[in-house]
Amino acid sequence: MRQVATLGASDLHLKSGAPPYLRLNGELTPIPGMYPISGDDMDTIVRELTRTSPNRLHEFEQTGEADLSYELATCARFRISIFRQRSEISASLRVIPDEVPALDTLNLPAVIETLANVPRGLVLVTGATGSGKSTTLAAMIDHINEHSSKHVVTVEDPIELVHRDKKSLINQREIGTDTGSFSGALRRALRQDPDVILIGEMRDEETVRAALSAAETGHLVFSTLHTIDVMETIYRVLDFFPAALERQARAMLAGTLKGIISQRLVKTEDGRSRVPAVEVMVGTSRIADAILNPDETGTIQTALAEGSYYGMQSFDQSLLQLVLDGAVTVDEAMFHSSSKQNLALLLEANNVPMNRA
Template sequence: MSEHVVLNHVDEYLKLGREYDCSDIHLSTAYPPAWRRYGQLSPIWPDHPPLKAEETEKLARSFLGEKEWARIQEKGDIDFAYIGGDGRYRASVVRQRLGYDMVFRIINSQIRTMDEVGLPKEHLIPLTRYQNGLILITGAVGSGKSTSLAAIVNFINEDREDHILTLEDPIEYVFESKGCHVNQREVHKHTESFARALRGALREDPDVIMVGEMRDLETIQLALTAAETGHLVLGTLHTGNAPRTLDRVLDVFPTDQREQIRIMVSESLRGILSQQLVPNVQGDGRVLATELLVNTPAVANCIREGKTYMLPGVMQTGKHVGMITMDESLKKLYVKGAITADELLFRSDDKASTRSFLES
């Protein structure tokens, strides 16, 4: 692209992103237009000059409605689901010192099955058949949590005859009612917060509730209450593995409530699926590494006594119910030739044991 024309509308960049199999498009002031492909962020055109403030403002105006534009002027940032450029996107626009920054997460309209995503289906399916309890999907930003969650919800939609309610910020995948009746609510659009939506949800007689993100005390508390009172709750957290997830859930609560919460979690938790997407050996895609914790009596005991540090050991002995630690999952991918030794070492928790594994 020699003349470096700044395209007139964000849709033109988004179309490119879809064509080249990207996960995100970045249009930021003082940085050239960029995309994230297979986990790597790089400029779309290597010699494109950085975008100027007036160019990003024009691009922002090209797709923001009056309501969104007013909100960004008032609040300084917005997140919402944008439909355009051949599909759905999770759009985030922020106003910063130099100008506007826009990031678009490309949402595949096709909901993938558990098999296509590569989830440990035989051990996850039993968890989805409980009438109540809590299933957590965790991982860093961009680790494919939404995709996995959508695959699981879609499986429940086909497998059961119930009422599913999803609370999302924003709605990413659109579910059509199959065996189940599905209602989707968007935070900020249909309700003011996850906590408010969850409180309302309990009056709508749902069997399954999907909470897009359990980010604060009130939401976590309500999700636990819902899981205890006869609802199957699916939620996501930005944590790396099962012990850290449980610590995160418990640490949100005031100290005097923790013992009671530990008992609640030990009784209502069904399982935790932690995941990360690892660049493959060829460098032209990514593979899914998953850790699965299933709540057995031994796991419940560790949670009740606040000994989450003992969980990796318990998980080692729980292979028969499908438990696997992230390190084991990464080693399997390395043995299969799917990921490099460098990636294995970089991503493993127990570096010393991984080093000796690589040297053996």
Template sequence: MVKDAYNLKASDIHIRVGHTPRFRIQGEMVRAKDQVKVTPEVFEQYLIEILSPSQRQQFSHDKELDTAIFYPGLVRCRVNCFDSLSGGAMVLRLISLKVPSIDEMGLPEVLKKIISFPQGLILVTGPTGSGKSTTLAAMIRYLNETAKKHVITIEDPIEFVHPSHRCLISQREVGLHTLEFNNALRSALREDPDVILIGEMRDRTTVNTALQAAQTGHLVLGTLHTRSAINSINRLLNLFNVDEQPAMRIQICDSLVAVVAQLLVPTVENRRTGVHEILVNTPAMRDYLLKGDDESGNQLMESDSYEGMQLLNQSIFEKVVEGRITMEEAEKVSPEPADLDRRFRMAGIDTDGSVRQFKAGKSPFSADG
């Protein structure tokens, strides 16, 4: 089943007692062919294949479990097991064994500059399934090819496996190499790191430790589930009490290197491509963030392309002009469809007319549209 999903370029496999397995392909749930409904007995066999005896005992006790499994020569899978109304269930996220590069993924060039900073906090944000882990993996790969540093990752679970090339890379999995995420994070500060990848900024303890690391000469990479760059700052602040927020705002603004917000959008080739909003913490941006002036911050992101900044709508607009995505898909994912329409009109494009004139699944800018 995993091989079938991999060959179909599925991102996830959904298995549930009483249901036929489904694959997520191009963001949509598709029933797996040549598969039958999963019985409790079959599901138990899957658990035996994937989990160790201690993990099966833990799943029975906690009713949910996160882990990972490796299929040599094929793929790694991030696995979440859980109980549901119909019975046991699991979701497998397929992760390529090959760590992608920034260039292969067509990510913005500014990411190479951002990951090369000696210290500070980098946030990669976006909803679940938007490719945050893949973007972080590509940034770590670039560092591994260009710098001589010690990189520590604390993951739950480990997704991409990074061999040490120019960098020494230490990957730790919660539950396997450490019992507590926050203990591993505190311990990392004593392990002579240059770069610490901590995954989700899940609570105030994580944020405080990450800021401490960023302020004491380390580069820290974290993720959030926000859809825009500036909202990420507000999300971090909301983890703290109102009376603590002014002091935390100063700490965050002093430590921040950049925020990369991203979404995945279906392309005209039936694949998916990333669109990115990028905030670089220049002196001018820092002043706006300190004042909480989100409007001026967004205006600076739109105008300061020299520093590599851009708004999400700028990135979406460029993908349409390149013929990568349709205008329909662009408007679905745009945070401000009216602003996107304005950009099309300013470029001399009648969005309503274009949508009517061009076939579904074609960009108005593609050669055969």
């Protein structure tokens, strides 16, 4: 674990019968010189990792899976998922920075700071696993902490980045340790005089409904979804509700949604690191009308591309800018594009040759 943190890797994977693997700059590779891990060793590893979280060990023994956080003194924190596969034990460990990064160090669009400053409503950060959602959200909370006197309540599974009180008062609650569920913790949070609520993930209708209600009643609510872009995010939120409640769900979402930030991490031109490509939607009246009207919802993608005045941009526009800045290659941008044809047209309009390395 110390070696992985020192190398700057993002993840460590442990599996019975296989050597340890690490993910460095997005690439998965075995650690040189390491032997396969035995089943007995994996059992010992899990018991050590859960030594201070006996409830997580019990959960693993009962269900075959558990999530937890682990702090390695003077080194790093880890978000850990332990699970069984083919009756053997495996574990995935994500390295979590000791300090919350400042928002202006993450190469994110300036509008994200604006979204961190809205007084109320719902802001969603989305992307695939490992796309930097947790880091972006933590940086937005830290921005609030640096500049505003707010009461912030977070509900996480598990707690990853730890916030220290600055101008704000921050209470971080962990599922399984401090509370039983996202939806239950969110209901109780409304009785705790919060200004800002962070929900680690919206997993079910009850949590989504509670989040929208909290945003409706004047709170700023942040959360995440495992969706790949703005359009999928909107449809995913609506899909949590039964068809009979679609009209109500659309009204709640249109009235509360302040922004969606969707991220993909893209390998830099030198291959030594990754930078975020970011799709951003800002909750304008045009967006709200499109959410309300099922026949118009499909026009939101066009609104993104035409909404630069508000700070909006599509993934392909973000990738184009990364190419123009010399940060990523054309091939890498095309690989991560939402529409290769659309990105090709954008590159052509900016006189970027498609064969540019």
